[in-house]
Amino acid sequence: MAMKFPSEPFKIKVVEPIRTTTREERSRLIQQAGFNIFNLPAESVYVDLLTDSGTAAMSDQQWAGIMLGDESYAGSRNYHHFEKTIQEIFGYKHVIPTHQGRMAENLLFSACVRPGDIVPNNTHFDTTRANVEFYRAQALDLPVVAARTPSLPHPFKGNMDLEKLAALLQEKGREKIPLVLMTITNNSVGGQPVSLENIRAVRDLCRLHQIPLFFDAARFAENAFFIQEREPGYRNVPIPEIVREIFSLGDGCTMSAKKDGLVNIGGFVALNDDSLAEEITHMLILVEGFPTYGGMAGRDLEAISIGLREVLDENYLSFRISQVRYLGDQLDQAGVPIIKPVGGHAVFLDASAFLPHIPPDLFPGQALVVALYKDYGIRGVEIGSLMFGRKDPLTGRDLPAPNELVRLAIPRRVYTNMHISYVAESVIDLFSRASSLKGLQIVHEAKRLRHFTARLCEVGP
Numbered sequence: 509m510a511m512k513f514p515s516e517p518f519k520i521k522v523v524e525p526i527r528t529t530t531r532e533e534r535s536r537l538i539q540q541a542g543f544n545i546f547n548l549p550a551e552s553v554y555v556d557l558l559t560d561s562g563t564a565a566m567s568d569q570q571w572a573g574i575m576l577g578d579e580s581y582a583g584s585r586n587y588h589h590f591e592k593t594i595q596e597i598f599g600y601k602h603v604i605p606t607h608q609g610r611m612a613e614n615l616l617f618s619a620c621v622r623p624g625d626i627v628p629n630n631t632h633f634d635t636t637r638a639n640v641e642f643y644r645a646q647a648l649d650l651p652v653v654a655a656r657t658p659s660l661p662h663p664f665k666g667n668m669d670l671e672k673l674a675a676l677l678q679e680k681g682r683e684k685i686p687l688v689l690m691t692i693t694n695n696s697v698g699g700q701p702v703s704l705e706n707i708r709a710v711r712d713l714c715r716l717h718q719i720p721l722f723f724d725a726a727r728f729a730e731n732a733f734f735i736q737e738r739e740p741g742y743r744n745v746p747i748p749e750i751v752r753e754i755f756s757l758g759d760g761c762t763m764s765a766k767k768d769g770l771v772n773i774g775g776f777v778a779l780n781d782d783s784l785a786e787e788i789t790h791m792l793i794l795v796e797g798f799p800t801y802g803g804m805a806g807r808d809l810e811a812i813s814i815g816l817r818e819v820l821d822e823n824y825l826s827f828r829i830s831q832v833r834y835l836g837d838q839l840d841q842a843g844v845p846i847i848k849p850v851g852g853h854a855v856f857l858d859a860s861a862f863l864p865h866i867p868p869d870l871f872p873g874q875a876l877v878v879a880l881y882k883d884y885g886i887r888g889v890e891i892g893s894l895m896f897g898r899k900d901p902l903t904g905r906d907l908p909a910p911n912e913l914v915r916l917a918i919p920r921r922v923y924t925n926m927h928i929s930y931v932a933e934s935v936i937d938l939f940s941r942a943s944s945l946k947g948l949q950i951v952h953e954a955k956r957l958r959h960f961t962a963r964l965c966e967v968g969p
Contacts, residue, residue: 510793511656511697513691514823514826514827514917515827515828516924516925517821517823517824517826518567522933526554527551527552527554528554529552529554529830529885531882531883533552533683534883534885535882536880537549537552537685537742538723538878538881540646542940542951542962542963542965543597543874543878543948543963543964543965544962544963544964545558545881545888545889546959546960546961547885547961547963552885553881553885553886553887554886555886555887555923555927555930555931556886556919557886557888557915557916557917557918557919557931558887558917559890559917559919560767560854560917560918560919561607561726561764561767561772561851561888561917561921563772563919563920564766564815564919564921565922566769566770566771566772566811566815567814567818569818570770570771570810570811570814570815570864571619571811571854571895572778573807573813574582574632574807574811576807576810577672577805577806577807577948578806579805579806579807580899581800581801582800583800584806584809586726586800586806586807586809586813586940587801587809587812589810589813590603590776590809590810590813591603592813593812593813593816594776594778595817596814597752597817597820597910598725598752598755599752599755599756599781600760600761600778600779600780600945601779601780601785602623602778602779602780602781602785603627603776603778604774604775604776604777604778604785604789604792604799604802605799605800605802605803605809606763606774606777606792606802606803606804607773607796607803608764608773608774608775608777609635609724609753609763609766609767609775609795609800610635610636611775612762612764612776612777613639613696614639614642615634615791616687616760616777616788617639617640618643618689618790618791619784619787619791620686620784621640621642621645621687622645622686623645624644624645624684625646625684625685625686626641626646626648626676626680626684627640627646627648627686627687628648628649628650628676628689629648629649629650629668629689629724630649630651630668630669630690630691630694630695631649631651631655631691631694631697631703632647632649632689632691632696633691633695633696633724633965634896634957634959635790636661636689636691636724637938641956642956645753648676649723649964650668650669651666651675651694651697652664652665652667652668653669655694655697655761656697656911657904658698658847658856658858658861658911658913659858661848662700662849663701663703664700664701664702664703664734665693665697665701665743665847666694666699666701666702666731667694667703667922668690668710669700670706670805671707671712673688673710674713674715676720677713677714677716677719678717679715681717682717682718682719685719686719687719687721688710688713688714688719688720688722689722689723689724690702690720690721690722690723691724691732692723692728692731692759692891693734693851693852695726695727695729695853695855696746696891696896697911698847698854698913699727699730699832699852699853700847700849700851700855701731701734701735701738701851702731703735703737703738703967704739704750704753704754704757705739705741705758706760708757708817712770713733715877718861720758720759720760720781721757721854722758722760722779723754723760723761723762724761724762724763725756725762725763725768726760726763726766726767726768727752727768727852728751728755728762728763728768729747729777729819729825730768730852730853731786731830731852732754732810733747733829733960734828734829734852734896735754736750737748737829746822747820747822747825748820750845751820756782759779759780759781760777760778760784761777761778761779762775762777763778764813765777768819769812769816769818769819770814770815770819770920771808771812771897773804773808774811774812774950775869776812784800809837829852831918831925831928832850832851832852832854832855834857835928835931835932836849836855836935837850837933838928839855839857839904839932842932842936843914843939844857844862844935844936845857845861845862845910846858847859847913849904852918853917854915854918855915855916855918856891856913856914856936857888857913857914857915857916858913859872859873859874859875859876859890859912859913859914860872860911862876862914862939862942863875863945866945867910867947868892868893868906869893869905869906869908870907870947870948870949870967871890871892871893871894871949871964872912872947873892873894873913873950874892874894874948874964875945875946875947876888876938876945878913878948879938879945880935880938882928883934884938886916886931888914888916888917889914889917890914890915890959891909891911891913891914892908892909892911892913892914892961893912894950894958895909896909896910897909916931916935918930920967946966946967946968947966947967948964948965948966949964949965949967950962950963951963951964951965951969
């Protein structure tokens with residue numbers, strides 16, 4: 509008999525106790541945290557779905573690799589393994605290690621982005637956008653129309669809008685557009701995949717205008733799995749071959765290895781351009797470290813090298829995607845509004861439909877996040893007007909984000925399907941009494957990435 513979803517393709521060798529807390533304790537903690545889940549002590553969280561970044565459980569082979577760390581300042585053997593692995597998987601000539609993805613982005617942009625430039629993307633994530641804007645350039649999102657409707661099913665909702673990109677490249681050209689970015693999978697629109705057909709078309713537009721194409725490769729293996737599953741002609745193509753085809757269409761990539769690298773720290777920039785690689789490396793030495801360690805220990809480089817190969821295993825990917833899909837199916841069957849189809853690393857709740865009585869300026873996504881923690885000990889994250897809202901330059905009022913979402917990001921190889929069932933039951937229970945939830949107002953915020961440190965208060969009696 510065919511299983512509804514595959515069982516875990518691993519055995520549990522080490523366990524970590526989870527501390528349970530009372531609702532009263534969580535209510536006190538979330539108030540002390542200024543209704544911001546980033547300010548909570550992690551030990552007070554029962555199921556932590558804040559992020560899938562750096563939260564994976566490493567394999568026995570990775571832990572064994574940790575013990576083979578060569579901590580030489582220059583020329584570590586772990587770097588050479590790391591370099592060879594990335595060259596074989598991604599196909600790029602230069603491999604520059606960094607301690608995480610946002611540093612990889614910062615180094616790349618420091619070398620090629622200037623004030624007044626425009627950097628188009630299918631959709632920037634928060635740190636990518638902040639890094640572009642740090643260099644006083646415009647981070648421009650060009651998602652396909654289907655991405656704006658959470659309930660609309662579309663196999664490749666993460667795609668770039670080709671008509672808008674073509675018009676932008678024609679109007680601005682190389683003088684104003686230093687590179688085009690594609691985020692795979694597209695995190696901000698629900699972890700949705702990008703098709704090879706779309707990538708190929710973007711590559712053709714970039715070549716026409718002689719503009720480099722770079723990938724945010726944080727979830728590259730999950731994107732390749734969806735291509736194999738959904739794109740005509742790729743059903744029987746092995747995942748590593750799909751990956752090589754994806755990256756053969758670009759000029760380079762940045763990666764947070766804390767996602768599909770299956771590690772807790774690390775990242776890299778990989779590219780072919782010699783002069784750009786040299787400029788990035790000079791900056792790397794200034795702010796991160798020597799080019800053969802880039803802000804990481806040799807043991808971390810070894811763990812990434814092993815993880816990047818493990819993530820290509822189709823048994824692992826089948827379970828990974830199915831576990832996320834299982835949560836989405838449970839919620840969808842109960843009528844909970846979610847982004848459909850379910851993406852690769854997370855289930856995204858549609859907070860606008862979940863809490864229609866709370867307007868965007870009272871942050872319905874954050875209200876939902878707070879309630880999930882307070883009532884059930886589950887930590888998710890708002891991806892809406894708190895994270896992506898903008899100030900009107902004339903009035904100073906908050907301008908809402910395109911969508912009000914809550915991301916339930918599932919760490920890799922960490923939780924069992926019983927944990928996932930608990931999350932599903934909790935969200936469904938909360939949905940049944942959603943009208944009782946209150947909105948929130950900002951008490952304090954930072955100029956950039958305000959959602960990390962903002963403090964809020966509840967609105968209403």
